[in-house]
Amino acid sequence: MYGKFLVEGDKPVRELLKSNFTIDTIYSINTWQMTVGNSKPNQVIVTEEQLKKISTHENPNQALAVVDIPVTHNSFKNITSLNIVCDNLNDPGNAGSIIRIADWFGIENVFFSETSVDIYNPKTVSAAKGSLFRVKCIYTDLKKLFNENQSIIVYGTFMEGESIFTSNLGENAFILIGNEANGISDELLPFVNQKLGIPSFGKAESLNAAVATGIVVSEFKRRLTSL
Amino acid sequence: MYGKFLVEGDKPVRELLKSNFTIDTIYSINTWQMTVGNSKPNQVIVTEEQLKKISTHENPNQALAVVDIPVTHNSFKNITSLNIVCDNLNDPGNAGSIIRIADWFGIENVFFSETSVDIYNPKTVSAAKGSLFRVKCIYTDLKKLFNENQSIIVYGTFMEGESIFTSNLGENAFILIGNEANGISDELLPFVNQKLGIPSFGKAESLNAAVATGIVVSEFKRRLTSL
Numbered sequence: 001m002y003g004k005f006l007v008e009g010d011k012p013v014r015e016l017l018k019s020n021f022t023i024d025t026i027y028s029i030n031t032w033q034m035t036v037g038n039s040k041p042n043q044v045i046v047t048e049e050q051l052k053k054i055s056t057h058e059n060p061n062q063a064l065a066v067v068d069i070p071v072t073h074n075s076f077k078n079i080t081s082l083n084i085v086c087d088n089l090n091d092p093g094n095a096g097s098i099i100r101i102a103d104w105f106g107i108e109n110v111f112f113s114e115t116s117v118d119i120y121n122p123k124t125v126s127a128a129k130g131s132l133f134r135v136k137c138i139y140t141d142l143k144k145l146f147n148e149n150q151s152i153i154v155y156g157t158f159m160e161g162e163s164i165f166t167s168n169l170g171e172n173a174f175i176l177i178g179n180e181a182n183g184i185s186d187e188l189l190p191f192v193n194q195k196l197g198i199p200s201f202g203k204a205e206s207l208n209a210a211v212a213t214g215i216v217v218s219e220f221k222r223r224l225t226s227l
Numbered sequence: 228m229y230g231k232f233l234v235e236g237d238k239p240v241r242e243l244l245k246s247n248f249t250i251d252t253i254y255s256i257n258t259w260q261m262t263v264g265n266s267k268p269n270q271v272i273v274t275e276e277q278l279k280k281i282s283t284h285e286n287p288n289q290a291l292a293v294v295d296i297p298v299t300h301n302s303f304k305n306i307t308s309l310n311i312v313c314d315n316l317n318d319p320g321n322a323g324s325i326i327r328i329a330d331w332f333g334i335e336n337v338f339f340s341e342t343s344v345d346i347y348n349p350k351t352v353s354a355a356k357g358s359l360f361r362v363k364c365i366y367t368d369l370k371k372l373f374n375e376n377q378s379i380i381v382y383g384t385f386m387e388g389e390s391i392f393t394s395n396l397g398e399n400a401f402i403l404i405g406n407e408a409n410g411i412s413d414e415l416l417p418f419v420n421q422k423l424g425i426p427s428f429g430k431a432e433s434l435n436a437a438v439a440t441g442i443v444v445s446e447f448k449r450r451l452t453s454l
Contacts (some may be wrong), residue, residue, distance in 0.1 A: 093320060097434075097435040097437075097438055100431050100433075100434060100435060100438075101434060101435075101438060102429070103429045103430055103431035104425070104427055104428070104429050104431040104433075104434050105427075105428050105429060106427075106428030106429035107429070127435070129431065129432065129433075130431075130432075131430075131431050134429070134430050134431075165449045165452065165453070198331070198445065199448070199452065200331055200332075200333075201331070201332050201333030201448060202329070202330045202331050202332060202333035202334070202361070203330055203358075203361050204327050204330035204331040204356065204357075204358050204361075205356065205357075206327075206331075206356075207324075207327060207328065207331050207441065208323075208324040208327060208328075208354070208437060208441075210324075210435060210437070210438055211324055211327075211328060211437055211438055211440075211441035212441070213438075214434065214435075214438035214439070214441055214442050215441050215442055215445045218425065218442045218445070218446070219445070219449075221426070221428060222392045222446075225392065225426070226392070
């Protein structure tokens with residue numbers, strides 16, 4: 001199934017139908033199609049037993065869609081506003097949660113290094129809820145991205161960066177998140193203009209990458225709204 | 228293995244050794260024990276092959292400990308400071324991330340309703356990193372907890388609560404997190420003194436529960452440190 005991915009379940013497929021994604025085929029049980037209508041192309045009615053056979057879930061929920069992975073351009077100039085950039089992000093659940101964070105806070109773009117987890121795997125699709133269909137998710141060469149947008153400040157997140165509570169935070173930004181175990185890779189360090197950290201009051205060595213992303217993005221948005 | 232749980236891997240077991248948890252047995256390969264010393268009771272040397280057989284991991288990492296689940300009292304009076312309270316939390320990864328958040332922000336207690344996920348399952352232990360050994364995690368009747376501590380404000384997190392950016396936030400608080408799908412349960416709603424929400428700027432229906440917890444706790448700490 002090269003270039004395709006699966007969207008599973010009633011609600012995710014309904015969210016998909018509202019998006020611009022190109023749907024290859026929707027497999028659903030009859031009662032589901034009746035509630036959705038059959039105006040969409042390539043709808044196939046299946047029995048619950050058949051759905052179970054093609055689903056990755058143990059208990060599939062009414063519908064499953066085969067969807068084209070969107071093609072994104074590999075040149076991004078004139079980026080503005082807040083952007084999340086994931087360097088070698090590894091965990092599929094984190095990727096989904098981060099895409100959901102972007103959608104919640106109205107962030108248009110999430111960039112992923114080409115070494116990051118495949119966001120079209122079932123775990124990420126599930127963790128992202130419908131947000132995968134609303135946020136622009138782009139795999140690209142991050143060095144090229146930063147080189148093409150040198151006027152945008154790259155804020156790198158570090159365990160011991162300057163406190164996000166007191167740092168200057170701009171309204172046009174790349175918020176760079178590193179790998180879960182190893183942080184931001186050596187080759188991207190020269191691009192970091194400002195090192196940010198979440199103040200620690202305890203003994204944990206780190207926070208979960210998606211949690212840290214949420215806290216940093218929320219603080220950016222708080223500052224912007226209090227301007 | 229009633230009343231026991233597993234801690235797996237080099238680093239987690241080292242963190243465990245620094246805690247007050249009661250260790251039943253540590254199974255490790257010889258080279259691991261040599262670096263740690265054999266002053267601890269009940270150390271059993273095993274081969275990598277044997278470790279693989281008793282581990283829940285596909286590639287176990289040098290050591291595995293069988294640990295007593297700590298017994299906690301069921302009466303909590305005179306609670307102060309910030310506390311996280313999880314109502315019917317369902318996802319083991321979220322539970323681990325939330326315990327890590329507590330450890331990062333120096334929050335002593337995380338309370339769980341008795342209907343919440345078992346935090347001593349391998350996924351939560353893994354997601355919590357060493358934080359499970361440092362944060363006091365307590366299963367209890369949340370209604371009783373709130374009744375016994377009526378002077379502490381219960382801040383409930385809701386999709387459409389009052390913005391955390393502008394709400395009054397106290398320094399003694401129960402930060403109440405609801406179930407991933409259903410939010411705070413009906414029976415706890417009467418205990419909520421103040422409804423908090425994370426401002427939304429996009430279209431996501433919700434945030435991941437651990438991400439939301441991190442954002443809310445971070446904002447509480449930011450306010451306290453800027454007093």
